[in-house]
Amino acid sequence: MKTIGVLTSGGDAPGMNAAIRAVVRNGIYNNCKVYGIEQGYEGLINARLKEMTLSSVADIIHRGGTFLRTARSEEFRTENGLKKAKNVLDVFGIEGLVVIGGDGSIAGAQRLNENGITAIGVPGTIDNDLEYTDHSIGFDTAINTVVEAISKIRDTSSSHGRVNIVEVMGRHCGDIALYCGLAGGAESIILPEIPNSVDSVCQKIIRGKNRGKLHSLILMAEGAGSAVEIAKEIEEKTSMETRATILGHIQRGGNPTAFDRILASKLGAKAVDLILEGKKGLTVGMKCNEIVAIEIEKALAMKKKLDMETYDLAGILSI
Ligand SMILES: Nc1ncnc2c1ncn2[C@@H]1O[C@H](COP(=O)(O)OP(=O)(O)O)[C@@H](O)[C@H]1O
Numbered sequence: 647m648k649t650i651g652v653l654t655s656g657g658d659a660p661g662m663n664a665a666i667r668a669v670v671r672n673g674i675y676n677n678c679k680v681y682g683i684e685q686g687y688e689g690l691i692n693a694r695l696k697e698m699t700l701s702s703v704a705d706i707i708h709r710g711g712t713f714l715r716t717a718r719s720e721e722f723r724t725e726n727g728l729k730k731a732k733n734v735l736d737v738f739g740i741e742g743l744v745v746i747g748g749d750g751s752i753a754g755a756q757r758l759n760e761n762g763i764t765a766i767g768v769p770g771t772i773d774n775d776l777e778y779t780d781h782s783i784g785f786d787t788a789i790n791t792v793v794e795a796i797s798k799i800r801d802t803s804s805s806h807g808r809v810n811i812v813e814v815m816g817r818h819c820g821d822i823a824l825y826c827g828l829a830g831g832a833e834s835i836i837l838p839e840i841p842n843s844v845d846s847v848c849q850k851i852i853r854g855k856n857r858g859k860l861h862s863l864i865l866m867a868e869g870a871g872s873a874v875e876i877a878k879e880i881e882e883k884t885s886m887e888t889r890a891t892i893l894g895h896i897q898r899g900g901n902p903t904a905f906d907r908i909l910a911s912k913l914g915a916k917a918v919d920l921i922l923e924g925k926k927g928l929t930v931g932m933k934c935n936e937i938v939a940i941e942i943e944k945a946l947a948m949k950k951k952l953d954m955e956t957y958d959l960a961g962i963l964s965i
């Protein structure tokens with residue numbers, strides 16, 4: 647019988663609970679003892695573990711957040727933090743750890759692998775900033791939340807004849823803004839990956855106004871600047887009343903979509919299978935609808951590419 651552990655780390659993402667459930671249930675199905683570790687690497691260092699049973703993960707597949715809670719841990723990055731984490735894993739006899747989180751968390755898993763601990767990554771972040779997987783857990787739910795919100799903003803934008811600029815999450819990656827811009831019919835999309843001057847955004851707004859358009863919706867990723875500042879600039883340059891909305895953490899909550907629950911269930915279960923096969927240093931993902939496992943080193947070295955086809959299409963359709 648193997649003993650495995652599971653933790654969620656970094657920013658939470660809808661679907662993480664479904665992933666934990668899959669790890670626990672697939673582990674127990676395969677006669678493993680499974681520990682849930684609370685508050686990510688911080689909880690690991692401080693030995694906040696509890697043994698999971700089938701019912702520990704009952705009634706959570708549909709819930710947002712992560713019932714194991716999460717944290718960002720500065721101590722884990724230090725030599726002393728790593729030593730403490732290894733000690734706890736040793737004491738509890740954990741032979742394989744499943745880490746559900748973003749690129750930072752998966753880099754942390756690799757650090758454990760390099761130090762003799764088997765750790766497998768599961769991508770969980772709303773940002774979708776990991777090149778090795780087409781989708782990370784939480785992204786689909788987040789974009790559905792954003793699209794619902796911008797439909798509401800569009801209503802009031804039309805009534806008042808305003809420009810509305812909506813800032814969504816994504817520090818380095820514009821996927822949320824890009825896909826929601828397309829789905830929400832935004833006039834312009836401002837992303838960290840593509841220089842897009844405020845002047846060109848203004849030109850588009852003025853062109854639209856001249857052909858009788860009453861309002862404009864602009865989507866921007868947080869990593870591309872401040873919506874409040876850009877709104878001021880747009881108002882000055884176009885003389886159109888402009889409002890900024892920062893959607894913020896609403897994007898990280900809510901019940902996961904069916905897509906995220908299915909993805910999380912498959913990825914969580916696959917991580918356990920890999921541990922049982924004696925694999926280490928891997929992270930799971932989904933490419934072209936297939937569940938894949940690739941070396942963390944390779945995965946983290948891949949630079950996330952912006953989907954230019956989608957970006958260009960959004961530009962054509964909002965001409
Ligand atoms: N290079 C690294 N080496 C070791 N641990 C790391 C590394 N990067 C991040 N971590 C750990 O993972 C945690 C989560 O990473 P962070 O980047 O905040 O979130 P995410 O996993 O969502 O990208 C950090 O607080 C830290 O404890």
Ligand SMILES: O=P(O)(O)OC[C@H]1O[C@](O)(COP(=O)(O)O)[C@@H](O)[C@@H]1O
Nearest residue numbers: 656657748770771772773815816817
């Ligand atoms: O809630 P926090 O800690 O302020 O973090 C906000 C950041 O977390 C995210 O929501 C998700 O990022 P990670 O999953 O990579 O941690 C980012 O889009 C956002 O910039």
